[in-house]
Amino acid sequence: MTDTFDLIAVQRRAVADVLDSLSAEEWLTPSLCEGWRVQEVAAHLSMPFRVSNGRFILQVLGAGGNIARVMDQFARAHSGEPPATLVGYLRDNADSHFVAPTYTPVASLVEIVVHGFDISLPTRRHVEVPEEATRAILDYLVSAKAGTVFTKRGLAAGVRLVSTDSQWSWGEGPEVRGSNFGLIEVLARRPLGLEHVEGEGVDLLRRHLGVA
Numbered sequence: 001m002t003d004t005f006d007l008i009a010v011q012r013r014a015v016a017d018v019l020d021s022l023s024a025e026e027w028l029t030p031s032l033c034e035g036w037r038v039q040e041v042a043a044h045l046s047m048p049f050r051v052s053n054g055r056f057i058l059q060v061l062g063a064g065g066n067i068a069r070v071m072d073q074f075a076r077a078h079s080g081e082p083p084a085t086l087v088g089y090l091r092d093n094a095d096s097h098f099v100a101p102t103y104t105p106v107a108s109l110v111e112i113v114v115h116g117f118d119i120s121l122p123t124r125r126h127v128e129v130p131e132e133a134t135r136a137i138l139d140y141l142v143s144a145k146a147g148t149v150f151t152k153r154g155l156a157a158g159v160r161l162v163s164t165d166s167q168w169s170w171g172e173g174p175e176v177r178g179s180n181f182g183l184i185e186v187l188a189r190r191p192l193g194l195e196h197v198e199g200e201g202v203d204l205l206r207r208h209l210g211v212a
Helices: 004-020 038-049 053-062 067-078 083-092 105-120 131-141 180-187 191-196 202-209
Strands: 160-163 169-171 175-178
Touching: 004 038, 004 083, 004 105, 004 131, 038 067, 038 083, 038 105, 053 067, 105 131, 105 180, 131 160, 131 180, 160 180, 175 180, 180 191, 191 202
Parallel strands: 160 175
Antiparallel strands: 160 169
């Protein structure tokens, strides 16, 4: 089994490569992360290397516990920095063992892979993610550890998720079949993932996601 931090490092470099390939116009492309363009996502990915855990906790407390607000403020404040600067933070810190307070290393893997998709898909780029990484991410997203930062609590309740490109499965109820990619996107609250899954349980997932 590959060390989780090694998987994270590979994905950070892969996302940095994608960002390096984008034109100035493509940096303004709306990402799959609602409300953020590619440049906001890139700025967000630099945050762990620029804000200490202690400072982050103080900012969250100052925002009344609203983690999303703190992350959004940072992303917007730094999104206008030169692309080379933002890519540099990601590439230069690819081997960082940063883990957010109360989270596990797999959470950092989820972060870089999902946001990698947020950037690469709208800009028609490709980021290769090994099956070992996607299975670890799926295990995390259906666990209580994921909380509401990475997924929606109860999103997959009442369905059975079955991967069509690995041996991974989880849950009970009407079946939802799809690639690891499609299942990850759904669990990460990206409606695009619904285009990559099928089965009797899909309508229930749509309702949980609030998608007509």
